[in-house]
């Protein structure tokens with residue numbers, strides 16, 4: 303109590319009724335009290351509803367699968383499907399990612415050609431007809447892109463460029479064309495988007511500068527990629543860049559245009575390695591169904607070192623979508639080149655199926671990258687050479703996909719702790735239309751699961 307002030311009596315509740323109020327004042331007091339009570343009741347009701355809303359069963363999806371299996375791509379499909387306006391308003395932040403993916407591919411080709419140029423010096427007979435003065439000039443003109451790769455990588459990841467190149471191409475090392483970074487890059491880009499523009503109107507950021515250099519190089523990149531010598535040399539070395547994540551070399555003129563705005567397909571194809579688990583809450587736009595208003599999706603990193611972080615979500619999800627890329631049959635893991643990707647996927651699937659904590663979780667499996675499987679088989683790669691149990695069957699997409707589906711389904715049957723329905727789909731996650739149909743089916747499965755959890759059905 304402040305010195306010198308008289309102490310007031312402790313307040314009592316409810317306050318004693320005034321003894322000297324007029325009839326009019328009494329009526330007003332009663333009206334005020336009724337209004338206050340109504341307001342309190344309304345607030346209580348809203349708080350209760352909010353409490354109930356928080357407790358309600360929500361769609362919680364966990365995406366699992368090895369690195370590059372397509373988990374983050376499926377997440378983007380969910381965002382595109384359920385929150386198209388939010389997806390559209392964020393497309394710009396993918397522009398520098400597409401640029402970095404493209405620049406890494408170009409630099410990969412430049413490094414590859416450099417090894418061929420030096421082989422030519424050492425042994426005049428090799429590939430001489432392909433290496434024309436025009437090709438050398440093209441390579442010289444594209445040299446500034448090495449600097450662009452460094453500055454974009456630093457701007458996006460906060461660390462210096464690390465673009466590994468192995469002169470002997472190894473499909474497992476495709477992360478050389480990816481951007482290993484965490485969740486933070488998106489929020490930092492969203493933050494930058496609101497920065498006030500330069501008074502001259504030009505974008506002076508690293509992204510703006512990289513964009514201008516790329517715009518000047520677009521035609522040359524296109525010439526490099528379509529150069530018959532480059533195509534022949536890559537083919538002779540068994541390199542199929544088209545199947546690598548973040549491939550934009552066939553779109554270089556469009557994506558380097560100064561006014562380029564990424565299309566949804568570009569966003570799906572852009573590659574960013576997920577590092578650490580990410581929680582994404584998708585607020586469904588225009589959803590009439592109260593149970594489908596909010597989707598919580600957990601996206602995790604798929605490489606071996608990331609998998610320990612998966613288990614923390616096991617007791618909190620309604621549905622697991624497992625991604626198994628069918629195209630991995632002739633590839634090895636980037637993190638362990640002694641392990642075949644398909645073998646790793648099967649082992650991982652078996653482990654997930656047999657997990658007791660997940661016994662009541664609904665399982666969906668996407669046998670993904672159907673398009674790459676198709677192009678590999680069409681190119682003559684023999685599935686049976688890598689999967690020796692596949693005997694006397696045609697080397698065609700349909701029977702191979704069916705065979706893989708049977709293997710995954712029977713592993714699920716054998717190893718699930720209790721009988722459980724599996725929802726399998728053959729998918730190409732970069733095909734938005736086809737994936738939209740699949741997502742609608744998954745949506746139905748999830749809604750039934752949520753309703754059964756809330757005892758509605």
Ligand SMILES: Nc1nc2c(ncn2[C@@H]2O[C@H](COP(=O)(O)OP(=O)(O)OP(=O)(O)O)[C@@H](O)[C@H]2O)c(=O)[nH]1
Nearest residue numbers: 370371372373374375547548571576604671730731
């Ligand atoms: N051609 C083709 N590419 C696909 C398909 N699904 C995903 N991709 C591409 O494969 C690359 C890897 O996909 P992501 O979704 O980043 O893989 P991820 O499982 O999230 O990988 P991590 O984050 O490393 O665990 C991306 O460039 C995708 O665009 C598909 O069905 N076909």
Ligand SMILES: [Mg+2]
Nearest residue numbers: 373374575576
């Ligand atoms: Mg990912």
